Amino acid sequence: MLRIAVLGCGRIGRMHAENIHAHPRAELAGVFDVVEAAAKEVAANLSVKQFASADDIFSANEVDAVLVATSTPTHADFIEAAVTAGKPCLCEKPIDLSVARVKACASAIAGTTVPIMLGFVRRFDKGHAAVRAAIEAGQIGDVHQVVITSRDPDIAPDAYIEVSGGIFRDMTIHDFDMARFIMGEEFETISAVGARLVAPALMERCDDYDTVTVTMTTASGKQCVISNSRRAVYGYDQRVEAFGTGGMAISENHPENNARLYGGAYTDQKAPLLNFFIERYAQAFASEIDAFVDAVENAAPPAVGFDDGHKALLLAEAALISVREGRPVHLKEVE
Numbered sequence: 001m002l003r004i005a006v007l008g009c010g011r012i013g014r015m016h017a018e019n020i021h022a023h024p025r026a027e028l029a030g031v032f033d034v035v036e037a038a039a040k041e042v043a044a045n046l047s048v049k050q051f052a053s054a055d056d057i058f059s060a061n062e063v064d065a066v067l068v069a070t071s072t073p074t075h076a077d078f079i080e081a082a083v084t085a086g087k088p089c090l091c092e093k094p095i096d097l098s099v100a101r102v103k104a105c106a107s108a109i110a111g112t113t114v115p116i117m118l119g120f121v122r123r124f125d126k127g128h129a130a131v132r133a134a135i136e137a138g139q140i141g142d143v144h145q146v147v148i149t150s151r152d153p154d155i156a157p158d159a160y161i162e163v164s165g166g167i168f169r170d171m172t173i174h175d176f177d178m179a180r181f182i183m184g185e186e187f188e189t190i191s192a193v194g195a196r197l198v199a200p201a202l203m204e205r206c207d208d209y210d211t212v213t214v215t216m217t218t219a220s221g222k223q224c225v226i227s228n229s230r231r232a233v234y235g236y237d238q239r240v241e242a243f244g245t246g247g248m249a250i251s252e253n254h255p256e257n258n259a260r261l262y263g264g265a266y267t268d269q270k271a272p273l274l275n276f277f278i279e280r281y282a283q284a285f286a287s288e289i290d291a292f293v294d295a296v297e298n299a300a301p302p303a304v305g306f307d308d309g310h311k312a313l314l315l316a317e318a319a320l321i322s323v324r325e326g327r328p329v330h331l332k333e334v335e
Contacts, residue, residue, distance in 0.1 A: 002025060002026045002027070002064050002296055002297065003026075003027045003062060003063055003064040003065070004026055004028060004029055004064065004066065004067055004090075005028075005030045005032070005057045005060070005063045005066050005067070006020065006030075006066075006069060007031075007032055007033075007054055007057060007066060007068050007069065007070050007074075008032075008068065008071075008092075009033035009035070009069075010038065011278070012278070013033070013042075013070075014042055015278055016069055017031055017042050017046060017048075019285055019289050020289060021046045021048070023290075025293050025297070026289065029048070029049065029062055029063045029064070030043065030049030030050065030051050030057070030060075030062075031043050031046075031049075031050060031051065032050070032051040032052075032053065032054055032056070033070075034070075039051075054081070055081075058084075058085040063087065064087065064088070065292075066087050066088075066089050067089075067090045067091075068089060068090070068091040068092060069092050072094060072096065072163075073097075075095055076096045076101050076102065076105040079105060079109065079116055079306070080108050080109060082114065082116070083108075083109045083112045083114045083116070086114055088114055088115040088292070088295070088296045089115070089117070090117045090288070090302075091116070091119060091309075093119050093120055093173055093309060093312070094165070094169055094170075094173055094309060094316075095118070095309040095310065097165035097169050099313055099314065099334060102309070102310050102313055105306075106306065106307075109306070115299075115300075115301070115302050117292050117304055118304045118309040119288065119304075120177040120181075120304045120308065120309075121288050122174055122178050122238075122281065123181050123284075123304055124283075124284040124285075124287035124291060125251070125283070125284040126283060126284075126287075127240070127251035127254075128178065128240050128251045130249070131240055131250070131251050132181060132182055134242070135182070135184065135244070135249065136184075138246070139246065139247065139249070140242060140244035140245075140246050140249050141244040141245030141246025142244050142245045143183060143222060143242055143243070144222060144223070144243055144244055144245065145222070145223045145225070145243045146179055146182050146223070146225075146240070146242050146243075147225050147239075147240075147241040148175045148178055148182075148225070148227070148240055149226075149227045149239040149240075150171070150174065150227070150228050150237070151227070151229040151230075151232035151236070152171070152229070152231065152276070153231070153232060153235050153236050153273075153275060153276055154230075154231050155199050155202075155210060155230040156230070158202055161199075161206055161208065162205075166206070166207075166208045166209075166320065167208055167209050167228060167230070168192075168212070168316040169317075169320075171230070172212060172214065172226060172228050172316060173312050173313065173315075173316050175214075175228065176311075176312040176315040176316060177304070177308060177309075179216060179224045179315075180308070180311065180312070180315075182224075182240060182242055183218065183242075185218045185220065186219075186311075186331075187217065187218055187224065188217065188218060188219050188331050188332075189216065189329070189330055189331070190214060190215070190216050190315060190318040190319050190328065190329050190331065191214070191215045191322050191327075191329075192212060192213065192319040192320075192322040193212065193323060194211065194212045195210070195211040195212070196208075196210060196211070197210060198211060198230045199230070209323065210229065210230040210231070211230070212226075212227075212228045212323070213225065213226065213228075214228075214319050234272070234273065235273030235274070235275065236253075236273050236274055236275060236277065236280050237253060237273065238254070253273050254273065254274050254280055255270050255271045256271040256272055258270075258271075259271060291303045314331060314334050314335060315331070317334040318330075318331055318333065318334050321333070321334070
């Protein structure tokens, strides 16, 4: 049993703790949060140890690995601490909001054999993974275009938006990683447009955008289009499409159930979409823990590594420059 401790007991940390607790090959070694009440509640609910500090987790002999679900500014520090302690680490995205800090972290952990996995959970969604598998199997021929739609059911609270790092580093970063995963080829040029249509006053105050479209191209001319909005009145909109010379593969939205109703006043009426990311990606979050345990047990490279997090952040930086300067940006400008 791989003994994993969880740092951070907010919404996503609690979910991770529950998934580890239920995993057949892992054991929840304990939890910690700077908000003591949050850690106390999770520890009590799952009957596990509440650690007094993050340092206690990294020094504990009864902890084999760590899952980092704390606030973004702590991620790089905890990755470095995990490597120093020789404990494999699964860290939520992003590594940091600063490219310079990510580069410094990369230098600090260079040469390590300690597995470091990034929490780009959408790679583990069965539908999205099936699109990638279809490409690898040659079922859609040579890929020419990838289209990714990601729209939240509603904008996050002001306090979250204010410290999020902006839509590209916080929200679109998942789509940047998904684009790389599906295309299987690195992007070189990024063009982005942004607007303040959902919450103009908040976006103006935060120097951010709530509605964005990104177009990316590879060296060979293959294209990806990403569409994001902070508010979709019909629910959590998550779609991935790959188009190629031999056909198309699509990963669709997930409704609450697949019933289709017909009546005098409606046709093909369906249930609402699943509410948000924890519900929509429940299977993927569980599979993510599977992949982490597999990597540690088999001493194999994680399915999503540190470099993937670094490359996704570079795409986010390029997109932000493109919006602010109104021009295409080559990735070399931010590397």
